[in-house]
Amino acid sequence: xxxxxxxxxxxxxxxxxxxxxxxxxxxxxxxxxxxxxxxxxxxxxxxxxxxxxxxxxxxxxxxxxxxxxxxxxxxxxxxxxxxxxxxxxxxxxxxxxxxxxxxxxxxxxxxxxxxxxxxxxxxxxxxxxxxxxxxxxxxxxxxxxxxxxxxxxxxxxxxxxxxxxxxxxxxxxxxxxxxxxxxxxxxxxxxxxxxxxxxxxxxxxxxxxxxxxxxxxxxxxxxxxxxxxxxxxxxxxxxxxxxxxxxxxxxxxxxxxxxxxxxxxxxxxxxxxxxxxxxxxxxxxxxxxxxxxxxxxxxxxxxxxxxxxxxxxxxxxxxxxxxxxxxxxxxxxxxxxxxxxxxxxxxxxxxxxxxxxxxxxxxxxxxxxxxxxxxxxxxxxxxxxxxxxxxxxxxxxxxxxxxxxxxxxxxxxxxxxxxxxxxxxxxxxxxxxxxxxxxxxxxxxxxxxxxxxxxxxxxxxxxxxxxxxxxxxxxxxxxxxxxxxxxxxxxxxxxxxxxxxxxxxxxxxxxxxxxxxxxxxxxxxxxxxxxxxxxxxxxxxxxxxxxxxxxxxxxxxxxxxxxxxxxx
RNA sequence: CGCGGGGUGGAGCAGUCUGGUAGCUCGUCAGGCUCAUAACCUGAAGGUCGCGAGGUUCAAAUCCCGCCCCCGCAACCA
Numbered sequence: 001x002x003x004x005x006x007x008x009x010x011x012x013x014x015x016x017x018x019x020x021x022x023x024x025x026x027x028x029x030x031x032x033x034x035x036x037x038x039x040x041x042x043x044x045x046x047x048x049x050x051x052x053x054x055x056x057x058x059x060x061x062x063x064x065x066x067x068x069x070x071x072x073x074x075x076x077x078x079x080x081x082x083x084x085x086x087x088x089x090x091x092x093x094x095x096x097x098x099x100x101x102x103x104x105x106x107x108x109x110x111x112x113x114x115x116x117x118x119x120x121x122x123x124x125x126x127x128x129x130x131x132x133x134x135x136x137x138x139x140x141x142x143x144x145x146x147x148x149x150x151x152x153x154x155x156x157x158x159x160x161x162x163x164x165x166x167x168x169x170x171x172x173x174x175x176x177x178x179x180x181x182x183x184x185x186x187x188x189x190x191x192x193x194x195x196x197x198x199x200x201x202x203x204x205x206x207x208x209x210x211x212x213x214x215x216x217x218x219x220x221x222x223x224x225x226x227x228x229x230x231x232x233x234x235x236x237x238x239x240x241x242x243x244x245x246x247x248x249x250x251x252x253x254x255x256x257x258x259x260x261x262x263x264x265x266x267x268x269x270x271x272x273x274x275x276x277x278x279x280x281x282x283x284x285x286x287x288x289x290x291x292x293x294x295x296x297x298x299x300x301x302x303x304x305x306x307x308x309x310x311x312x313x314x315x316x317x318x319x320x321x322x323x324x325x326x327x328x329x330x331x332x333x334x335x336x337x338x339x340x341x342x343x344x345x346x347x348x349x350x351x352x353x354x355x356x357x358x359x360x361x362x363x364x365x366x367x368x369x370x371x372x373x374x375x376x377x378x379x380x381x382x383x384x385x386x387x388x389x390x391x392x393x394x395x396x397x398x399x400x401x402x403x404x405x406x407x408x409x410x411x412x413x414x415x416x417x418x419x420x421x422x423x424x425x426x427x428x429x430x431x432x433x434x435x436x437x438x439x440x441x442x443x444x445x446x447x448x449x450x451x452x453x454x455x456x457x458x459x460x461x462x463x464x465x466x467x468x469x470x471x472x473x474x475x476x477x478x479x480x481x482x483x484x485x486x487x488x489x490x491x492x493x494x495x496x497x498x499x500x501x502x503x504x505x506x507x508x509x510x511x512x513x514x515x516x517x518x519x520x521x522x523x524x525x526x527x528x529x530x531x532x533x534x535x536x537x538x539x540x541x542x543x544x545x546x547x548x549x550x551x552x553x554x555x556x557x558x559x560x561x562x563x564x565x566x567x568x
Numbered sequence: 569c570g571c572g573g574g575g576u577g578g579a580g581c582a583g584u585c586u587g588g589u590a591g592c593u594c595g596u597c598a599g600g601c602u603c604a605u606a607a608c609c610u611g612a613a614g615g616u617c618g619c620g621a622g623g624u625u626c627a628a629a630u631c632c633c634g635c636c637c638c639c640g641c642a643a644c645c646a
Binding site: 010012013016018019020021022023024025026027054055056136137138214215218219222223225226229231254255256296297298299300302303307328329330331332335337338367371372373374375380383384386387388390391392394395396397398399400401402403406407446447450453454457460461463464465467468469470472544546547548 | 571573574592600601604607644645646
């Protein structure tokens with residue numbers, strides 16, 4: 001086994017179906033990275049799961065008429081099923097509400113408290129007498145004092161986008177019961193003393209300057225520059241871990257505190273299932289042995305680059321801190337945000353019904369919002385699937401297979417010596433493969449996928465130059481060499497493709513009667529890689545593995561998902 | 569004057585840090601080929617790089633200044 005590589009995908013909030021935006025930002029790139037690192041020979045642990053505590057869950061459960069534990073359990077299973085559908089190779093899909101996470105949260109909190117990074121403050125919060133609970137700002141609704149919108153939320157008016165204080169609302173009422181029987185009460189809470197940790201965090205962030213993409217580093221810098229503020233880590237709620245400090249037994253930890261710790265808690269869930277062979281401490285408390293890569297949307301970057309590392313550093317224990325932090329921008333739908341309630345956008349459950357998971361995986365990796373927000377459109381999606389996968393890659397595989405079959409039968413052709421044509425191809429391939437590998441390592445996906453496509457084009461180019469369909473009529477030996485070269489290139493292409501489209505990669509390999517890949521392609525050893533398939537090796541029956549998306553399908557999908565509705 | 573990101577041929581992007589003939593994919597047009605999913609290969613047209621007849625420089629998409637437009641964020645909605 002190679003070096004240890006810990007990979008986490010941001011934990012999605014458990015209520016609600018994930019949409020393509022959630023997938024593109026964290027789940028998918030984390031999976032591609034995990035698959036790639038495994039093929040490179042690293043010992044990978046890919047952790048994901050659902051974030052479950054907080055008012056939103058309580059509220060969701062109430063609406064569903066279920067106890068919150070049951071509601072979360074059901075939704076967690078729904079997430080899990082969708083992740084499987086998307087072919088995510090998570091080593092463990094856990095939950096922030098697990099008892100393991102509770103243990104770790106207590107451990108970290110106690111250490112922070114002992115080290116003097118926890119402070120007490122009294123704050124004012126709105127209490128709903130009928131609901132018998134404090135209300136989070138966004139669960140107080142009323143009339144916006146600025147624009148008169150009647151369903152403005154306590155934190156912000158969705159209509160005029162003005163940021164509000166809940167006490168400003170007219171006709172304020174509880175979003176849970178609708179009761180307007182509210183009052184402001186004083187309540188004591190615990191805060192994480194981030195200002196005290198600031199210099200420690202700053203020093204550490206500086207060490208990440210060249211490891212993080214610009215977007216992540218700039219966002220972290222921005223927060224540090226503005227100066228960190230103390231952050232409340234407790235709430236007056238029931239759904240959460242009770243605070244393990246005398247005087248706070250009736251309060252729970254705030255989601256943002258226990259959510260990132262969830263990565264550790266979930267690793268312990270994984271570890272507890274096979275304690276003899278799995279040791280969570282090896283991943284989280286031996287930082288020198290582990291490279292840790294995180295994936296998330298840009299809104300999550302401040303937590304992962306500043307507050308979570310600060311939390312861990314404040315314990316004084318040697319927790320593993322993030323090495324590479326990939327934050328990406330958003331995927332929009334017709335220029336607007338995905339929104340379940342507005343029925344706008346493609347959600348993962350529907351997406352998987354419309355097309356194979358690998359189509360989505362390919363499109364999203366090739367169009368990763370790395371520099372700015374990206375728009376999803378069905379015609380662009382179809383265009384790329386048709387051109388890249390069908391015409392360029394699929395066609396290359398098919399024409400080589402068919403020509404081999406008709407000229408030599410279903411075996412790797414024997415005979416013919418390499419010419420300058422092959423040597424030139426090898427050199428180009430070695431160059432492109434090492435570029436591709438580098439981009440994958442650097443998490444530069446758009447460039448990686450563009451390079452991958454160049455490799456496919458190079459295959460077609462080689463076939464066009466060498467014209468095996470002509471040569472076969474006059475020089476069987478030469479044709480054998482060309483097609484054998486083509487077949488070996490198919491194998492390489494399938495392996496290079498496998499982190500991105502595992503299912504189709506497997507199918508392509510099955511055409512060559514090869515099993516799933518177990519290792520990466522070594523660009524330095526291109527001669528060996530290109531002669532992997534020995535002459536006379538049996539081949540499978542040629543068949544088309546990709547199919548096109550017709551213009552009619554595009555039209556109907558566009559209508560079905562309201563792609564052209566006027567954006568709000 | 570809140571903060572951040574973006575504005576490059578019809579569309580989507582790279583190039584900007586480290587100034588030096590503007591590059592890629594799609595689309596369009598022409599040609600080649602006919603093994604292959606009307607697929608593949610080659611070539612061409614098309615931009616002077618948001619604006620300022622602004623500054624620096626022998627030279628600016630790239631550095632500096634001013635302005636405009638789009639997107640996102642503003643500490644519980646990737």
